[in-house]
Amino acid sequence: MDVGFDAAQRDLRRTVRDLLDREGGAGRGSPVWRRIRELGLLGITVGERHGGAGASSVELGIVLAELGRALTAVPFLQTTVAATVLDRSAAPVAAQVLPGLVAGDLVAGLATPGPASSLPVGTRSALTGVLDNVVDGPHLDLLLTPALVDGDTVLAAVRTDVAGVARTTLPTVDRSRPQARFVLDGAPAVVVGDAAAAARAVDLLLAAVAVESAGAARHCLDATVAHLRTREQFGRPLGTFQALQHRCADLAVLVESAWSTAWYATWAVDGDPATAAVSAPLAKAYCADAFRAVAGEMIQLHGGIGFTWEHPAHRYFKRATSTDLLFGGRAWVRSLVARRAGLRP
Amino acid sequence: MDVGFDAAQRDLRRTVRDLLDREGGAGRGSPVWRRIRELGLLGITVGERHGGAGASSVELGIVLAELGRALTAVPFLQTTVAATVLDRSAAPVAAQVLPGLVAGDLVAGLATPGPASSLPVGTRSALTGVLDNVVDGPHLDLLLTPALVDGDTVLAAVRTDVAGVARTTLPTVDRSRPQARFVLDGAPAVVVGDAAAAARAVDLLLAAVAVESAGAARHCLDATVAHLRTREQFGRPLGTFQALQHRCADLAVLVESAWSTAWYATWAVDGDPATAAVSAPLAKAYCADAFRAVAGEMIQLHGGIGFTWEHPAHRYFKRATSTDLLFGGRAWVRSLVARRAGLRP
């Protein structure tokens, strides 16, 4: 067993953190996106034959945790998850698009997972259905989605700029996570994987969301503790008040355990895929809860200032909410855990 | 509107508290039961024509809250609830047994309520079925129970010392609340009320349990606060530690609101019976939750000593648990609220 991060992984974290501290913006035209492309981070998990770095899900998680911490609004999570999925695919389309994804010329992503009843249906080359609340939808050139073809679940790829695909950008409360609705009406599609590949893609997505959220939750705690150390009321730092200390301790337990759970799932998607079927949805559910709790307390423990637009607390709070409600939502993700753990039929 | 207790009600409370501070014991042979009989408290709600005091459910609640506070183990709640129910009944048996109940020569009680599927069935004069977990069952001479007769719900009375009734005393964790199981096998029965009377009887029972629990919960908080005021650790009273102050404040909110809710329901069973259909089960559910929470914190905030047999904390904790699990249990009582409030079909 080898629990820690190695030197290269620690270097990667430092590099990404430095980058995100320096560069800002949102979306595909932003300076931060340009630097992410330049550093080759988009191909981090993609095999070298497609121009990637061939690293594992752990390295991907390191970048995601930092993006969560900074709440950077770029389509990195979606693109790298899609690229990882395609890198495992034998479909010819994978080899065609992967260089563009690695270079950042193309942006791809997964449709929001959910119950089978919401999947598009059709043939192996044309799909019909509605894909709603697709995260980073306004940016996507390529959309991956589980679909029902002749009664079987497959993983399909759909280009977004073709006839048969109508995209509507949705306004969002969490402005760091844009969304679109896609209406597929006999949209041209190619199959890139079977039902197992579709399930693994969702597991990867959920683990990625978990580790991103864990990074964000950790930042909420750090920022809150820093505030309490310096802000004075009643003639002394707020952080000396025992009631607040004890609440921070409970948050620390939540953050530490969410962090461990997210990393376990992130490692498992590559390191032990069979167990990821449980640990990935479990991590998503647990980290979303933890993130909502700590972001809520971040506002509360900052007092009035935490309630202003100017202070970043609300951005974490809105991100935490969207993390919980999107990606299948709370009930569906928990039902995955319950069924896969054998707790429910 | 008249919210407070009047002078006579305050006198009653003082009388009962003094009595319970002085007299102890458990069950029908105890000194405390003898004094309760002597004071005529068993007939508190019974009309004067049957030898009672003709007071309202509020006066009954005053006695119950004190019994909850002291955790006195006598079949008062059951007997007075049964007597109140019978006092409203036109059945001849009511007039026959009420003088005995008022005098304390007879002890009666209601079977634990629950879903209709668990009711005994039969004719208007003979019932068959199992009545389990009957509170104070070992003491009861007369048992009231809703029953199904020709498809209708009625309220029936069954003597416990006759052929066709087999009683088994059950050992209990909460030793202040004995139980028995009654197996009725064509047991002789008389109908003492219709379906509405059966429902009102259950509402009264639930309100009575609520106000008894509210009294007990208030005592748990009082005792815990008293302990924290005096017990020193780290060179000062535990009660000066802010984290403990804030937890006590949350308990105080729980206790105050449970107290108000219990009194609202207790008043409503006589003062506004239509609303008691919601407020009585709601009060039982809310007060049981509050009582469990405050009794659990009573152990925690007393530290090791609260974990010993010698300290009374565990008796309140066990009583709180049995309060929640008995009298229909948590899910059933909440489902009553949900249905009667129109939240669920």
Added chain:
Amino acid sequence: MDLRFDEADEAFRREVACWLATALTGEFAELVDAGGPGREHEHLQARKAWERRLGRDGWIGLGWPEADGGRGLSWERQVIFHEECARAGAPGRVGHIGEQLLGPTLLMFGTAEQKARFLPGILDGTRLWCQGYSEPGAGSDLAAVRTRAELRGGEWHVDGQKVWTSLATEADWCFVLARTEPGSLRHRGLSCLLVPMDQPGVDVRPIVQLTGTSEFNEVFFDDARAARDDVVGAPGEGWKVAMGTLAVERGVSTFGQQMGFAREFERVLAAARATGAADDPVLAERLLDSWMQLQVLRYTAVMTLGAPAGSTPGTEANVAKLMWAPWHRRLGELAVDVLGAAGTVAAGPGVDELTPAQRLHLFTRADTIYGGSDEVQRTVIAQRMLGLPRGPA
């Protein structure tokens, strides 16, 4: 004990309901459900007109003594008025700071001359007030007030900054807690001054909140002036006056607030039924919890409002706040949770274009902070109600 309104009260309820049904029409029809916490920016001109209408028809100062221009009505009737207003969706008040905070403070501490000058403008709904207590360094710790006022040339010169001042953009006057004895510490040396807002030394800057809207403000005083006599209570007794103001916050209006909560709950329930979330067992349980707690809020208000003084002196309001604020915040969470993914989609692209559910979700985060944070309420309850001893320092 009798927890019902009597028949005469119920007749009064019908009178209020009839008046509202008539009045909330025409120019005021658009005001149904407008205003109030989280929506304070809506329809301000019409709500000011509504305030004058209330005053004209005698619905302001119901509980004030008749000698002071009020109607001297019982607390039951005041409750009924607030309940019926909430039930009818009458708009959030813009005059409530005058009616419910400054007015009672003047009734307690004001001189006859002050009452004669200031109460009529409140009662007829023409003069609006805001409250200048909190400061950037004095939120939970009000005694840390640093705004100072000096009596020079026959008038008070006020300098400092207030914050979280609701409706400061609309108010004609502000009652300001200021330090009038230089060098005084904590609770001593403070005074409560009545300061006109329309003067060069007063600058109001709205604070943009996490909802993208503004209803709280910063108020800057830069050599602002107040008349020598416009101090409530004696100079230096401002702490006593401020505590008096805070003690009257909430009370009979609680019932109206709860009626408003019930309307909000009904909307959340309707959304849950529309989306099918009401059939999800976990959400159904949360809806039931929320509804039950709302009844508990009401039972508790009924049982404590009219309770004989002295049982748990003065802490009923703290208990009530610590019940409703977290409840309301949880309702906000439930409001978006029953919508699921749809709960993340805004009403439009503007930063302030939120759906009612989202506004509830976001704005209720303030409930546990303003008007005495949950933490302050807990300390007050622990020390004043339970008698737990203060810690060191």
Added chain:
Amino acid sequence: MDLRFDEADEAFRREVACWLATALTGEFAELVDAGGPGREHEHLQARKAWERRLGRDGWIGLGWPEADGGRGLSWERQVIFHEECARAGAPGRVGHIGEQLLGPTLLMFGTAEQKARFLPGILDGTRLWCQGYSEPGAGSDLAAVRTRAELRGGEWHVDGQKVWTSLATEADWCFVLARTEPGSLRHRGLSCLLVPMDQPGVDVRPIVQLTGTSEFNEVFFDDARAARDDVVGAPGEGWKVAMGTLAVERGVSTFGQQMGFAREFERVLAAARATGAADDPVLAERLLDSWMQLQVLRYTAVMTLGAPAGSTPGTEANVAKLMWAPWHRRLGELAVDVLGAAGTVAAGPGVDELTPAQRLHLFTRADTIYGGSDEVQRTVIAQRMLGLPRGPA
């Protein structure tokens, strides 16, 4: 990062499992699931024999240095041993205080002579220890220890009272934290003494717990004696030694504890299925929460146990305790709640005749108190892990 056990470790796992399958038979068959917290009173003689069997076959001191008689195994193998013991239902240890607390303390602070005298009896399972730290006035506040010891006539004379001493009735020796410098305050002037239990000056009185059983004891020292050299560390350095002991509490045994928790959870789940409670949506959700949290406990133990030292120094154990203790307490609540009314009926009329579910429900109330209460853990985490400043006094 690789969070799996390697193949050689898995081979070791099979070896342990085989040994347990063979050993837990015959005279030891009755010990399956016996003992441990809440059941410490069960089968004591057989469990003492089991301890000697463990020692004979080399299963005590797996992680101790080979030079000190241990086997010098990796933490992975120690984890595996604890996991397999729990999986097989091996009985609660009676020698764990010696192996897991005193032994490591002697390895850190003991002299060569002390190690030679005391470690073999622990390793062969023949000498049992108990821990004399807590006192009636020194629970959470260990520095308030008042038991005193004085060096007179070449030996220590010990007077005082300890409390919450597990297995004191069975122990041969006790390590006692005592004040050896008269008039010393708080952390100073304490020493850690090794005191034989079988002497006239030591009196053990069992404490009857809310379960009706006893596993904690009071231990009274009335001029009890300890040899001059039987002090661990220098006289006066007892605080350092005691803190060292507390720091080694828990660690690899956490995994065995979690495996035991999993067995308890399975029993609760089975009961819920048998009663139909598993179909009640609220209880089903609580069962799922419990199961998920149990996985989180394991993930957290995996990720922190082997983490490089220095990341969050020394507070992993505090985080772990604040996770498992409330979790276990909630499992106890769930255990009776899934039984409903039947959960209130005892196994028999005796005060200690509880069902396993009831015992879990009642005994887990102690989990959040002993071994550092939740409150103490929170303060340690806030100040040592998060770096929040101490308050006044």
